[in-house]
Amino acid sequence: DTAVSQTPKYLVTQMGNDKSIKCEQNLGHDTMYWYKQDSKKFLKIMFSYNNKELIINETVPNRFSPKSPDKAHLNLHINSLELGDSAVYFCASSRAATEVYGYTFGSGTRLTVV
Amino acid sequence: GESVGLHLPTLSVQEGDNSIINCAYSNSASDYFIWYKQESGKGPQFIIDIRSNMDKRQGQRVTVLLNKTVKHLSLQIAATQPGDSAVYFCAENENNFNKFYFGSGTKLNVKP
Numbered sequence: 001d002t003a004v005s006q007t008p009k010y011l012v013t014q015m016g017n018d019k020s021i022k023c024e025q026n027l028g029h030d031t032m033y034w035y036k037q038d039s040k041k042f043l044k045i046m047f048s049y050n051n052k053e054l055i056i057n058e059t060v061p062n063r064f065s066p067k068s069p070d071k072a073h074l075n076l077h078i079n080s081l082e083l084g085d086s087a088v089y090f091c092a093s094s095r096a097a098t099e100v101y102g103y104t105f106g107s108g109t110r111l112t113v114v
Numbered sequence: 115g116e117s118v119g120l121h122l123p124t125l126s127v128q129e130g131d132n133s134i135i136n137c138a139y140s141n142s143a144s145d146y147f148i149w150y151k152q153e154s155g156k157g158p159q160f161i162i163d164i165r166s167n168m169d170k171r172q173g174q175r176v177t178v179l180l181n182k183t184v185k186h187l188s189l190q191i192a193a194t195q196p197g198d199s200a201v202y203f204c205a206e207n208e209n210n211f212n213k214f215y216f217g218s219g220t221k222l223n224v225k226p
Contacts, residue, residue, distance in 0.1 A: 004157075031212060041201055043158070043216040056213055090157050094212050101212060102148050105157030 003027050004106040006091050012112045013081055020077045021109045023091030031055075032074040033092040033103065034066060043090070049074055050096075081113045126223040133191040135220045137204035140185060146207035148214065149178055149189045153200045161189070161202075191222075199224045 004025045013019050025032060033056075034046040048056035049068040063079045074091060088110050092103035127133045139147075145166035150158035164171045164178045164187070171178050177190040191198055201221050205214040 035216075041152075041219040043203065043205075045213055045215075048213065092157070096212065102160040102163055103158075103214070105159070107155070107157050 002106075004091055004093055004104050006089075006106040006109050008109060009107065010110050010112075012114065015081055015083060015113055017081050018077070018079045019081060019111070020075055021089055021091075021111070023074045023076075023106060025072055025091075025093040025104070027093055027104060029093035029104070030071055030096050031094045032068065032071070033094070034074065034076050035090040035092060035105075037088040037090060037108070039087070047074075047076075078111075081111075083113050086111055086113045123218070124221045124223065126225060127194050129194060129196060129224055129226050131194055133189075133194045133198070133222060133224075135189045135191075135202050135222065137187050137189075137217050138185060139187070139204070139206045139217075141206060141208070141215075142182075142185060144206040144208070147178070147180065147187055148205045148207075149176075150203045150205060150216075151198075151200045152203065152219070158203060194222075194224050196224050196226060198222060 006023045031050045033048045035043050036046055037043045045058055046060050047066040051071045052068045065077045068074045088108045090108045091106040094101045094103050148163045149161045151161050152158045162173045162176050162178050164180050169180050175192045180187045201219040203216050203219050205216045207214055
């Protein structure tokens, strides 16, 4: 009964390819997020959706495009992958966007671009 | 975003001892803080939180202290166990949105 599940767990791909990561939460939360964790373990927010609406869009290359078909799902599509995109990508969810709550994180997707 | 950092990147403690992990933040407007634990191959897991109207909060074997004057918070783990070995992050909240800025993490090694 995983609360926040991401697929795939591992993704190895060549430079220039396009790939997607999927995320689903069964917690009934309204808000979902994508975070990127680099090789030094630094976590940085990328995007946030509240009830399918984009509410946070940090300075991320436009090769990254999030999509939320419904509030339980948030996918991340990456075009023209670059070596620097290699990282662990975490999906997270929280109860709401305008009130402050802690996140529930998925287990991450380790993306390796070769 | 504002800077959230940690003093010690790695902390080694003996099993049974108490651990203290420190975190400095620079945004004086931040009013909500969370400590997360990240075990190898897993996502960060919520441990304990504290709001800026408090200076101390206790959980099960964990205590968070907040000193707003010097913009510092700490996580104290009592009777540290091998299962506590992980990377610990502090995160601060930016007002109005549920957006957190994370520190760079401290790795806690518990020696048996």
